[in-house]
Amino acid sequence: MSTRLDHGGRLIDRDRPVTFRFNGKKMPGFAGDTVASALLANDRVMVGRSFKYHRPRGIVAAGPEEPNALLNMGRGPRFEPNQRATTTELFDGLEAESQNHWPSLEYDVGAINQLASRLLPAGFYYKTFIHPRPAWKHVFEPVIRNSAGLGKAPKDGDADRYEHFYWFTDILIVGGGIAGLQAALTAATSGLRVTLIEQTAHWGGRAPVDGAEIDGEWADEWVQGAVQALETMPNVTLRTRLMGAGVYDHGYVLGYERVSDHSPADDQPRHRLWKIRARQVITATGAIERPLSFPGNDLPGVMLASAVRDYAVNFAVSPGQRTVVVTNNDDAYLTALALVDVGQTVPAIVDARPAGGGELAQEVANHGVEVHLGAAIAGVTGRSRVEGVKITAQTGTGTDPTEIACDCVAMSGGWSPVVHLWSHCGGKLTWNAPLAMFQPDPERPPTGADGQGFVTAAGVAAGVPIERAGEGLSNFQTLRSATEAAQSVCVRLGRSVGDAAMPAVREVETAPLAPVWIMPDGADIRLREKMWLDFQNDVKVSDVQLAAQEGFESVEHTKRYTTLGMATDQGKLSNINGLAVLSKALDAEIPQVGTTTFRPPYTPISMAAIAGEARGKTFQPLRRTPMHDWHAANGAHWEPVGHWRRPYCYLHGSETPEQAVAREVRNTRANLGLLDASTLGKIVVKGPDACRFVDMLYTNKMSTLKPGRCRYGLMCSENGFLSDDGVVARIDAQTFLCHTTSGGADRIHAWMEDWLQCEWWDWQVYTANLTEQYAQIAVVGPNARKVLEKLGGSLDVSREALPFMGWAAGRLAGFDARAYRISFSGELSYEISVPAATGAEFWDLLIEAGEEFGAMPYGTEALHVMRAEKGFIMIGDETDGTVIPQDLGLDWAISKKKDDYLGKRAQERSHMTDPERWKLVGLETMDGSVLPDGAYAVGAGTNANGQRNMVGRVTSTYHSPTLDKGIAMGLVLHGSDRMGEVLEFPGTDGKTTRARIVDPVFYDPAGEKQNA
Amino acid sequence: MLILDCPCCGRAADETELEGGGEAHLTRFGPGASDDDFERYLFLRGNPKGVHFERWRHAYGCGKWFLAARCTTTLEVFGTYAAQTTAPPPEIVAAIKARRPNWEAPV
Amino acid sequence: MPEARMAWNGAAFDGLAQVRELPVQGMISLRGDLASAPVQNAATEVTGAAMPGPRGVEGAGDSAIAWMSPDELLILLPHGTVQDALARMDAVLAGEHALALDMSDARAVFEVEGPAAREVLAKLCPVDLDPAVFGPGEMRRTRAAQIAVAFWQSGPHAFRLICFRSVAGYLFDLLKGAAHPAARVGVFDPSA
Structure with a gap:
């Protein structure tokens, strides 16, 4: 029987009762409880089932190392699976349910797996589901997927908010136990900025639970005093519920703050991810107790000894009425004392050491507790919870055991320092043989930008220096280590620290630990198959031994083969025990076998915390032009272009997008179209060497352009491939305005600066990205001039004053404007730019003034169709990063006279001059239909794979409303020499479309309209 | 998550303010260059385990390019310096030698 | 003369700090x-x-x-x-x-004002905003979440941020979220 005691409970507030639900059943608890302590107080010992065999699983631990008590928590938009009951603070109204069982926790169909456990050894999946091959897809995988996985996936969007926080500190101390507090007290005297973070809601860690005495008072009192002292220091920041999740390069630490997990209704963000930069990090992360591997150690009721006393002292919960303690070290005697203290029965202590323990053992004996020395547990009785243990000799094979009735087993296999944060960024470990644990090797710390160590372990997390290993893990050792760590870190940061007071600690004399990895030592296979290493993933001693026998000598391979340590707890309890079993099976020393790699995060953190603000409206920046609101209010059907949103078309009434596009094209060609072209890149290039520079950037000779004139230009990468295109306007002798594609402005500006800063740094050129300074509107169609003339102003848009490919500045209806007479549609066209803040007003004016001329806005798709009708290429359609301008018949835009331009050398390579390169042509379907986008043309013969030879592909394809038929452009082998030939384009639907090779200019080849 | 000191504006820049630009100190080969030279310029890159010279742009800061000498295994930074140079300056070479005595500058 | 319109219509939000778009600068x-x-x-x-x-x-x-x-x-x-x-x-x-x-016209300007202004910025920008480190007279170009910004301290508890005009709405939404009244971090000295 697991019960709440009448008195005590360091962390609970008996004046604040709360109610929660577990599997639908209402249960009482207290503020300050964790879900785990509240469940135990309600005699809920079994809380889930294991992954593979669906064995009953109970709460084992009291902290983040818990492998079993993973619950579905919350409901609806606040539902989340796999929450650790041991680290979840209880609140009124909390709802939790157990996982990994069907139909119920108590009666689970999957538990049949355990009957077949001999047939499901390590590597079972790899061995069994290989043949017949098709069965994997149709039989095995669906069945495995159904039964695999812990918890349910949430169905609703997350209702909570999450955020990030950037924090800078000189010294970050992770862990708010006595070591962390002592380190902070010491470091704070240096005047440096000190940040101390603690993952739980409470300061002090284990020491108060273990009854430590510091400076003559109970550790809890000392802790309160230390916190109060630190709170008054302006250079110290203290924070609870903030876990050090990961340590990364150059002092970067991720902190995971559970802001309102314990108070979900208070509107605070749920989690806050701290992105911390620390010059030095001190890890005072304590240690985790190891289980012992004895038969039946996975039965609910078998718990870590430290957890049993955590529940008793912190929460006034006794997980059993009769608790047997089994240990290989002195520490577990504290549990016996704590239980005796609260009036519980400890029928026996099973100590694997023939000589037993030290001072604590004596104290326990004084209470009349029976101690079995050199003893082991040979089995645990009970079906879904502990009913008794069988005691035998540790050196034997487990025969003739004595049975003792009990309902709880408290086990201790020794301690493992929490080295995770030390290891994340490359800190190395060393094996402390006397204490049987890996600990940080201070000679090989993680190193920072200066090549020096930036992480220092302190307290129990540092282990014990080998030369002092005889002293064991002690409170004195912990505080001394913390003091020294803080001092050395301050010195490393160039500060001296005063003589930090090293508190006095009452020391307890201890006897050494005995490394015991399986119990009893001579257990046969029948018993070893019941010794669990990994409770969550069902990995047993026998599985690791089998892996070793099958040749998995590397610890990393064994881990993956057996799944040891691969569950959500990442082996916090199982790794060292598994490693010890493996090393024994391989007949090698533990340090030679090595450990697996520790990777962040320390415990799972929420995906939403990682996303932070990047969700919903702020998932990505959305770029809006000055006219965005008008588009939105007038039926815009949006298209993303980079981060911009541009109208694809404007839907009128019940139009489909196709109908709208056709209308917009026809209207523009017949009357007047208006296009928001503000997204076009606009980059100013100015300086005495501007001519030289633009001649290098563009393939053509841009420097010969006259002020007042515009010219179309191509830019290539150094690999020769076409990268961007656009119209350049010569502003004055030293100034060019380079237009880029909408998506290309930032990239091309960065590209220009790269060449100016890193290659031609002696050239006198300045650039500026003016893209967002101007709203730009294309006024297109036969009535374009009329509407502009109607606006009036000093800007003369007449044919004579502003001929095709000219530009002029002036005023249009009171707006400062520039007009560029360029055309991407083949029509009479002006692109007008005005300051962005006046763009919306200017657009309104044009719409209004254009009404009598049939003005209609058009979107990007009409733009695309019209440019295709005119045979203009589009970056990203006709180009894909492998196409050179020569492929597109753009030789006219490539200067033969220039010695050099970016990409010129590359275009001289044999493959680039190969006459077999596919060339751009127009394609006209024989039946007027639209060619499928990206379709390939097939030719005679087959390739080495027996496929038909490819002779071309479609790069752009549209229905032309102007010509009322399908038109396309494509790259075709010997294309320009094959005018009139008909190609076959097999589609993915089995049908073949036939198209004739034609000139790519379908519309007004003489250019009469644009020149009008 | 590196921090690099931008020598152009003097800020310690978080990696998220920076944009990497690959190997530094490449010699550009243009028209007239041999295929071998051009191949080396355009495609061949060192991938050293250890000291490496690389280009970085303080993209979200001052916008300038700079160069960094860094160890690719430990991420130790030996120094950052102006991009307007064709070889690592002596003080950078000295800083590297001080930390990696056996290191030889690539020819 | 046409009127110079603000990019985000002078939007304002009152939370941990007051966030508002300033007229075209x-x-x-x-x-x-x-x-x-x-x-x-x-x-x-x-x-x-x-x-x-x-x-x-x-x-x-x-x-x-x-x-x-x-x-x-x-x-x-x-x-x-x-x-x-x-x-x-x-x-x-x-x-x-x-x-x-x-x-x-290429940019939008926002002011963030109030005792918690520093922590509102520290939720978005990888910048040390400790009053002893960042104070008046300093121009900081950096990133706010996914966009480039620049900011400086314009008053005792006030900061001005500039960003490109097209992303003014994004920056406003970011600042509004960071300034949510229940999202106080409370780590900077409010008297600074």
């Missing part, structure tokens, strides 16, 4: 050799502010000079005076290799 981008007298004079004459050093900002309110990079200044002026100032600068810069451009 006159801005001139000046690139040149910052050590040359004409460049310095062009900047100081039109603003009346002193020439800032690296990473600095000099001046107050609507008239200031901010150091943007080793060859770039941002000149802040009342919006209506930009064209006139550009003409004066062109005269001062005659014969000098320099580039001066009106950038007023």
Whole structure:
């Protein structure tokens, strides 16, 4: 029987009762409880089932190392699976349910797996589901997927908010136990900025639970005093519920703050991810107790000894009425004392050491507790919870055991320092043989930008220096280590620290630990198959031994083969025990076998915390032009272009997008179209060497352009491939305005600066990205001039004053404007730019003034169709990063006279001059239909794979409303020499479309309209 | 998550303010260059385990390019310096030698 | 004259700090050799502010000079005076290799004001905002979540941020989220 005691409970507030639900059943608890302590107080010992065999699983631990008590928590938009009951603070109204069982926790169909456990050894999946091959897809995988996985996936969007926080500190101390507090007290005297973070809601860690005495008072009192002292220091920041999740390069630490997990209704963000930069990090992360591997150690009721006393002292919960303690070290005697203290029965202590323990053992004996020395547990009785243990000799094979009735087993296999944060960024470990644990090797710390160590372990997390290993893990050792760590870190940061007071600690004399990895030592296979290493993933001693026998000598391979340590707890309890079993099976020393790699995060953190603000409206920046609101209010059907949103078309009434596009094209060609072209890149290039520079950037000779004139230009990468295109306007002798594609402005500006800063740094050129300074509107169609003339102003848009490919500045209806007479549609066209803040007003004016001329806005798709009708290429359609301008018949835009331009050398390579390169042509379907986008043309013969030879592909394809038929452009082998030939384009639907090779200019080849 | 000191504006820049630009100190080969030279310029890159010279742009800061000498295994930074140079300056070479005595500058 | 419209319609939000879009700010981008007298004079004459050093900002309110990079200044002026100032600068810069451009419309300006303003920024920008580290007179170009921003301290508890005009809505939404009244972090000294 697991019960709440009448008195005590360091962390609970008996004046604040709360109610929660577990599997639908209402249960009482207290503020300050964790879900785990509240469940135990309600005699809920079994809380889930294991992954593979669906064995009953109970709460084992009291902290983040818990492998079993993973619950579905919350409901609806606040539902989340796999929450650790041991680290979840209880609140009124909390709802939790157990996982990994069907139909119920108590009666689970999957538990049949355990009957077949001999047939499901390590590597079972790899061995069994290989043949017949098709069965994997149709039989095995669906069945495995159904039964695999812990918890349910949430169905609703997350209702909570999450955020990030950037924090800078000189010294970050992770862990708010006595070591962390002592380190902070010491470091704070240096005047440096000190940040101390603690993952739980409470300061002090284990020491108060273990009854430590510091400076003559109970550790809890000392802790309160230390916190109060630190709170008054302006250079110290203290924070609870903030876990050090990961340590990364150059002092970067991720902190995971559970802001309102314990108070979900208070509107605070749920989690806050701290992105911390620390010059030095001190890890005072304590240690985790190891289980012992004895038969039946996975039965609910078998718990870590430290957890049993955590529940008793912190929460006034006794997980059993009769608790047997089994240990290989002195520490577990504290549990016996704590239980005796609260009036519980400890029928026996099973100590694997023939000589037993030290001072604590004596104290326990004084209470009349029976101690079995050199003893082991040979089995645990009970079906879904502990009913008794069988005691035998540790050196034997487990025969003739004595049975003792009990309902709880408290086990201790020794301690493992929490080295995770030390290891994340490359800190190395060393094996402390006397204490049987890996600990940080201070000679090989993680190193920072200066090549020096930036992480220092302190307290129990540092282990014990080998030369002092005889002293064991002690409170004195912990505080001394913390003091020294803080001092050395301050010195490393160039500060001296005063003589930090090293508190006095009452020391307890201890006897050494005995490394015991399986119990009893001579257990046969029948018993070893019941010794669990990994409770969550069902990995047993026998599985690791089998892996070793099958040749998995590397610890990393064994881990993956057996799944040891691969569950959500990442082996916090199982790794060292598994490693010890493996090393024994391989007949090698533990340090030679090595450990697996520790990777962040320390415990799972929420995906939403990682996303932070990047969700919903702020998932990505959305770029809006000055006219965005008008588009939105007038039926815009949006298209993303980079981060911009541009109208694809404007839907009128019940139009489909196709109908709208056709209308917009026809209207523009017949009357007047208006296009928001503000997204076009606009980059100013100015300086005495501007001519030289633009001649290098563009393939053509841009420097010969006259002020007042515009010219179309191509830019290539150094690999020769076409990268961007656009119209350049010569502003004055030293100034060019380079237009880029909408998506290309930032990239091309960065590209220009790269060449100016890193290659031609002696050239006198300045650039500026003016893209967002101007709203730009294309006024297109036969009535374009009329509407502009109607606006009036000093800007003369007449044919004579502003001929095709000219530009002029002036005023249009009171707006400062520039007009560029360029055309991407083949029509009479002006692109007008005005300051962005006046763009919306200017657009309104044009719409209004254009009404009598049939003005209609058009979107990007009409733009695309019209440019295709005119045979203009589009970056990203006709180009894909492998196409050179020569492929597109753009030789006219490539200067033969220039010695050099970016990409010129590359275009001289044999493959680039190969006459077999596919060339751009127009394609006209024989039946007027639209060619499928990206379709390939097939030719005679087959390739080495027996496929038909490819002779071309479609790069752009549209229905032309102007010509009322399908038109396309494509790259075709010997294309320009094959005018009139008909190609076959097999589609993915089995049908073949036939198209004739034609000139790519379908519309007004003489250019009469644009020149009008 | 590196921090690099931008020598152009003097800020310690978080990696998220920076944009990497690959190997530094490449010699550009243009028209007239041999295929071998051009191949080396355009495609061949060192991938050293250890000291490496690389280009970085303080993209979200001052916008300038700079160069960094860094160890690719430990991420130790030996120094950052102006991009307007064709070889690592002596003080950078000295800083590297001080930390990696056996290191030889690539020819 | 057409009216210069704000990018986000002067949006405002009152939470941990007051967030509001400011009217269109006159801005001139000046690139040149910052050590040359004409460049310095062009900047100081039109603003009346002193020439800032690296990473600095000099001046107050609507008239200031901010150091943007080793060859770039941002000149802040009342919006209506930009064209006139550009003409004066062109005269001062005659014969000098320099580039001066009106950038007023390319950007949006927000003010974040209140005792918690620092932590609102610290939720979005990888910048040490400790009052002892970041104070008045400093121009910080950095990132706010996924966009480029620049900010400086404009008052005891006030900061001004500039971003590109097209992403004004994104920045406003970011600031609004970070300034949610129940999202106090409470780690910076509020008296600073």
